[in-house]
Amino acid sequence: MTQTTAPPRARPAQSSATGARSRARELLTGAVASIAITLLVVIVVGLAWVGPAFLSTSNITIIGSFVAVPLLVGACAGFALLAGVVDLSIGSMVGFSGAVFASLVVAGWGPWPAGAAAVVLCLVCGTINALAIVVFGASPIAATLGMLTALAGLNRVIVGRQGAVTALIPDLFDFTSRLALSLPLVFLLALVVVALATVVVTSMRLGRHIRAVGGDEVAATRAGISVLRVRFLALLFSAMGAGIGGILYVGQLGSASNSLGTGLEFQVYAALMIGGYSILRGGVGNPAGGAMGLLVVAGVANILDVQAISPYYVNIIVGLLLLAAVLIDRLRGGDAYE
Amino acid sequence: MGSPPAGGSRTGAGGLRAVRLHGWNTTLTLLGAWLLLIAISGLHRADFLAQQTVLAVTFTMAITGVLAVGQALVAISGGILDLSQPTSLILSAYVTSVLLALGVPTVVVVVVAVALGAAWGCLNALVIVFGKLNPIIVTLATNFIGVAALFLVFQSAQAPINSALRAFGRGYFLGLPDIWWPMVFLVLVVGWLLPRTRYGRRTIAVGGNRVAAQARGVSLRRTRFGVFTAAGACAGMAGLLFAGANAAFSPTAGSDFLLPVIAAVILAGVSLAGGRGNILLLLLSVGFLSTVPTSLAFFGLTSAWQTVFQGAILILAVAIDGYREKRARR
Numbered sequence: 001m002t003q004t005t006a007p008p009r010a011r012p013a014q015s016s017a018t019g020a021r022s023r024a025r026e027l028l029t030g031a032v033a034s035i036a037i038t039l040l041v042v043i044v045v046g047l048a049w050v051g052p053a054f055l056s057t058s059n060i061t062i063i064g065s066f067v068a069v070p071l072l073v074g075a076c077a078g079f080a081l082l083a084g085v086v087d088l089s090i091g092s093m094v095g096f097s098g099a100v101f102a103s104l105v106v107a108g109w110g111p112w113p114a115g116a117a118a119v120v121l122c123l124v125c126g127t128i129n130a131l132a133i134v135v136f137g138a139s140p141i142a143a144t145l146g147m148l149t150a151l152a153g154l155n156r157v158i159v160g161r162q163g164a165v166t167a168l169i170p171d172l173f174d175f176t177s178r179l180a181l182s183l184p185l186v187f188l189l190a191l192v193v194v195a196l197a198t199v200v201v202t203s204m205r206l207g208r209h210i211r212a213v214g215g216d217e218v219a220a221t222r223a224g225i226s227v228l229r230v231r232f233l234a235l236l237f238s239a240m241g242a243g244i245g246g247i248l249y250v251g252q253l254g255s256a257s258n259s260l261g262t263g264l265e266f267q268v269y270a271a272l273m274i275g276g277y278s279i280l281r282g283g284v285g286n287p288a289g290g291a292m293g294l295l296v297v298a299g300v301a302n303i304l305d306v307q308a309i310s311p312y313y314v315n316i317i318v319g320l321l322l323l324a325a326v327l328i329d330r331l332r333g334g335d336a337y338e
Numbered sequence: 339m340g341s342p343p344a345g346g347s348r349t350g351a352g353g354l355r356a357v358r359l360h361g362w363n364t365t366l367t368l369l370g371a372w373l374l375l376i377a378i379s380g381l382h383r384a385d386f387l388a389q390q391t392v393l394a395v396t397f398t399m400a401i402t403g404v405l406a407v408g409q410a411l412v413a414i415s416g417g418i419l420d421l422s423q424p425t426s427l428i429l430s431a432y433v434t435s436v437l438l439a440l441g442v443p444t445v446v447v448v449v450v451a452v453a454l455g456a457a458w459g460c461l462n463a464l465v466i467v468f469g470k471l472n473p474i475i476v477t478l479a480t481n482f483i484g485v486a487a488l489f490l491v492f493q494s495a496q497a498p499i500n501s502a503l504r505a506f507g508r509g510y511f512l513g514l515p516d517i518w519w520p521m522v523f524l525v526l527v528v529g530w531l532l533p534r535t536r537y538g539r540r541t542i543a544v545g546g547n548r549v550a551a552q553a554r555g556v557s558l559r560r561t562r563f564g565v566f567t568a569a570g571a572c573a574g575m576a577g578l579l580f581a582g583a584n585a586a587f588s589p590t591a592g593s594d595f596l597l598p599v600i601a602a603v604i605l606a607g608v609s610l611a612g613g614r615g616n617i618l619l620l621l622l623s624v625g626f627l628s629t630v631p632t633s634l635a636f637f638g639l640t641s642a643w644q645t646v647f648q649g650a651i652l653i654l655a656v657a658i659d660g661y662r663e664k665r666a667r668r
Binding site: 133269319 | 418419465469470471473474476478479481483487490548558600601604611642643644645646647649650652655656657658660
């Protein structure tokens, strides 16, 4: 937007020794540091309030299965945020993918072709997003809000009057409930995806290009980076994550309801912003920080759940954390809005 | 995707003219789209062109329209969007219901409801102005907090069925729903005043070029406070109409309005970047979007399809708008 006053904080690709030093300082004082501290505080509060059971394998299993899909969806959507094109449609897309997948399986398709079809359809939606935003120059918030609305409607159309499509797929259920190293396999896989995304963003050329495009479009173009291609790719990535996320939800829940994924985009983006991303400005944040943001929210939800406190307090805490996170980001030199 | 917008090639010096023509373009496009929708639906089923349709459309227009005025003010002033409208709407509707049940006079309730909405907007402005934080993030957060807090207070509420407000919500004036008239009045008054009063012109100036406006001595803080308070008051008024027109509602009921309202604002040609937009055009965009559900029902499509169409229209509209601006800039 045009409201930015502070100079863009996008860090250019650095390779020299000073780069390494500033990166080390960044680790101690940057956005990742404050979210790591927040996560630590949540763990300490959990241990103090709930007791050692908070870090027991059974409780971490509960948190892990709960947060696995948001982690995956968030890691992929983070690429779009970094490229400066927020994709609000991910929540509805998760629901849409789940509905398509479940109803195709009910119609007699095998899980693999049905899953492939669901992801391909999401990629088509991602392409429409990208065409509207990148080629036609539509505002990302407005265009993906349109996609969010359209897909929420399509989800209800597909699911039909019953309000849910039940699709129990034994193999998928086994996969989503399997434990590895005594933790949920999907949770570990989501963490692997987050780790890979972090490597891509922080130390690969593609990641540098994405951050450059999000940080300063004009400078990136001058450096010979195709803004169009990078943003297109980022939006497709975000759609793919949502597509896979929807299928995994069907595996976990055994059905796709007409409210699957509703509001997930706000939950995920609030957590990602707590973790250092910005939905209005590309080039800042990184997948590890975003993942910690999601873990903070999941941890808070878990503590309140175990203490039998109304779940509505979670949203109040998320809202306050979000305000605190953007305030700290601004005090650290981020954009000021006047 | 959409075909290039009408208007031929506009390059170079034509850019300024394009900006001036923009309002007319949007008006004609909206009017054309609306008439086309009515014509197609009428040709499909002649009974579409009946008073029932008019009543359904105008009824739908009322609350969306009032909220859209607030949302448009925020967007024009460069505040992007107020995502907390669902909270202020329900807050006002809930307090209205409680006060009416306690037997408080209707006039007092009306004042309290609008003031409560304004207070909520003021609260948003407080965080935005003193925290120097982006409104879209602040209102996202305050909406999280607000809806959750409302859930802690109540699960379901409704205004007393025999109250004057509920009678107003069901009544008709000159053949159209009572609740439609305040909406039209609000749109006309705000739409007329915005470009003609000092306060309105300041709002537009701040949204268009913040630095230039500041250099001319416009107080950003005061303008932001004014805009968000006024937007909150609109949401408070919408909550009043909502409580009158609906039976029982839950704290999440307000979120159904958010997307259609934003769609209406964007379709009316209000720029999310600020500084551009004509409030009067909201009558056309809200009218068009409110006709879609009734029209689809006559085509035998369920209400879920109406959401699909709303989304598709929004994508198409912003794509065309983006394309138009891209060419005007060139």
